[in-house]
Amino acid sequence: MELPGGGDLIQKTFARALGLAGVDEVLTVTNRELYFKTVDEYRQVSASGCRLGFILEPFGRNTAPAIAAAALHIAATHGSDAVMLVLPADHLIEDVEAFASAVEQARQLAEQGWLVTFGIQPERPETGYGYIQIDRSANLGLGYKVQRFVEKPDSGSAQDYVASGNYLWNSGMFCFEVGMLIDELKRCAPDVLQSVEACMQAGSPMDGNGRHSLELAAETFARVPDISIDYALMERSDKVATIPCSIGWKDIGSWSAMSSLVAADANGNRLAGEVLVHESANNYVQSAHRLTALVGVDDLIVVDTPDAVLVAHKDRVQDVKHIVSELKSKGHQAHLMHRTVHRPWGSYTTLEEGQRFKIKRLVVKPKASLSLQMHHHRSEHWTVVSGMARVINGTRDIMLDTNESTFISAGHKHRLENPGVIDLVLIEVQSGDYLGEDDIVRFDDAYGRAGA
Numbered sequence: 296m297e298l299p300g301g302g303d304l305i306q307k308t309f310a311r312a313l314g315l316a317g318v319d320e321v322l323t324v325t326n327r328e329l330y331f332k333t334v335d336e337y338r339q340v341s342a343s344g345c346r347l348g349f350i351l352e353p354f355g356r357n358t359a360p361a362i363a364a365a366a367l368h369i370a371a372t373h374g375s376d377a378v379m380l381v382l383p384a385d386h387l388i389e390d391v392e393a394f395a396s397a398v399e400q401a402r403q404l405a406e407q408g409w410l411v412t413f414g415i416q417p418e419r420p421e422t423g424y425g426y427i428q429i430d431r432s433a434n435l436g437l438g439y440k441v442q443r444f445v446e447k448p449d450s451g452s453a454q455d456y457v458a459s460g461n462y463l464w465n466s467g468m469f470c471f472e473v474g475m476l477i478d479e480l481k482r483c484a485p486d487v488l489q490s491v492e493a494c495m496q497a498g499s500p501m502d503g504n505g506r507h508s509l510e511l512a513a514e515t516f517a518r519v520p521d522i523s524i525d526y527a528l529m530e531r532s533d534k535v536a537t538i539p540c541s542i543g544w545k546d547i548g549s550w551s552a553m554s555s556l557v558a559a560d561a562n563g564n565r566l567a568g569e570v571l572v573h574e575s576a577n578n579y580v581q582s583a584h585r586l587t588a589l590v591g592v593d594d595l596i597v598v599d600t601p602d603a604v605l606v607a608h609k610d611r612v613q614d615v616k617h618i619v620s621e622l623k624s625k626g627h628q629a630h631l632m633h634r635t636v637h638r639p640w641g642s643y644t645t646l647e648e649g650q651r652f653k654i655k656r657l658v659v660k661p662k663a664s665l666s667l668q669m670h671h672h673r674s675e676h677w678t679v680v681s682g683m684a685r686v687i688n689g690t691r692d693i694m695l696d697t698n699e700s701t702f703i704s705a706g707h708k709h710r711l712e713n714p715g716v717i718d719l720v721l722i723e724v725q726s727g728d729y730l731g732e733d734d735i736v737r738f739d740d741a742y743g744r745a746g747a
Contacts, residue, residue: 397538494515569585602633
């Protein structure tokens with residue numbers, strides 16, 4: 296989602312990392328289904344001269360395995376004395392100079408053998424963040440030794456923490472020398488390290504286009520403990536330090552946090568998109584794609600996307616996790632896929648579907664192509680909306696211009712390619728007994744997705 300002022304969270308995090316002095320590589324750990332979308336996002340940010348790496352997970356296993364995998368990669372690539380900075384992709388940092396200064400302090404502490412966290416000077420008693428208690432008697436010059444980590448507190452405890460002056464918000468950002476981190480994982484969380492090592496050895500590496508990626512195998516990754524780096528390591532180690540920071544930090548992990556980025560009107564409404572309100576106050580509305588109207592309601596979060604609409608009371612917005620759990624339990628696809636799905640060749644958007652038919656809009660990047668493939672249960676009708684298409688349809692190899700079309704019968708090998716220099720946009724009408732995305736046999740693929 297584009298943020299107010301332009302750009303999205305991962306682009307901003309990527310640019311922030313590239314802007315630091317002495318960066319040799321930006322390594323991204325993400326789900327393998329998000330790899331090509333992430334690469335597309337990065338293309339919009341200049342990254343000349345910096346190595347780009349990716350570790351691709353088949354599913355989530357929390358932050359400890361992700362950080363362990365990154366550390367093993369960095370140790371193998373850059374040596375055990377390399378310094379590793381960990382940045383979650385859902386943060387905003389407004390004071391970039393103060394951030395760079397804090398990173399330099401953290402680097403120096405990391406080189407002295409500390410596992411370094413970034414503690415945010417609290418602006419208010421906040422119950423939505425974890426806290427770090429610092430040991431004032433252990434002043435390390437650049438920071439303080441951590442006394443303990445505290446989970447998200449109740450309101451009274453949060454007020455006491457802020458009043459004491461000895462507690463910082465836990466930002467979830469870290470800095471380590473990778474050899475030190477690996478040694479501490481061996482001591483404090485050997486099961487995490489050993490299982491991740493097995494995953495790395497069984498992973499599938501791929502190099503190309505100036506990038507290196509390693510896809511972790513689902514069978515071995517399923518045996519990795521699902522645990523955060525805080526629980527696995529930081530709360531168990533006696534070598535943890537923190538840098539107190541005032542860097543304009545925001546954790547955009549909720550719609551309440553997102554709403555703070557939009558200016559309020561006279562009635563306290565924060566409105567993004569085409570929104571009309573009547574006798575309503577203190578609402579946040581995100582509606583980028585169509586008109587949304589509020590009448591006589593207060594204190595609501597309303598988010599309208601092409602996939603779904605969320606309406607929640609401001610005080611209950613975190614409970615959206617219960618809706619996600621219900622979607623999972625019912626096998627609903629909404630928690631897995633958007634209407635617009637990104638692929639290495641471009642994207643497709645499902646416009647409409649019903650009994651025995653589905654209509655999609657395909658956007659194919661210049662010089663990109665879909666795999667040579669076949670479907671058992673559906674036929675497809677392609678109509679070019681803009682651009683030029685090269686189509687292999689059975690034994691035919693044809694070129695289609697705007698407003699031209701072709702029909703592909705079930706069981707026919709076919710391929711779509713964009714030979715031009717602008718995006719190819721076409722409408723695909725599917726019809727058949729089964730229209731699932733798994734009804735596909737790939738014979739050849741430029742992106743390594745063809746089976747045996």
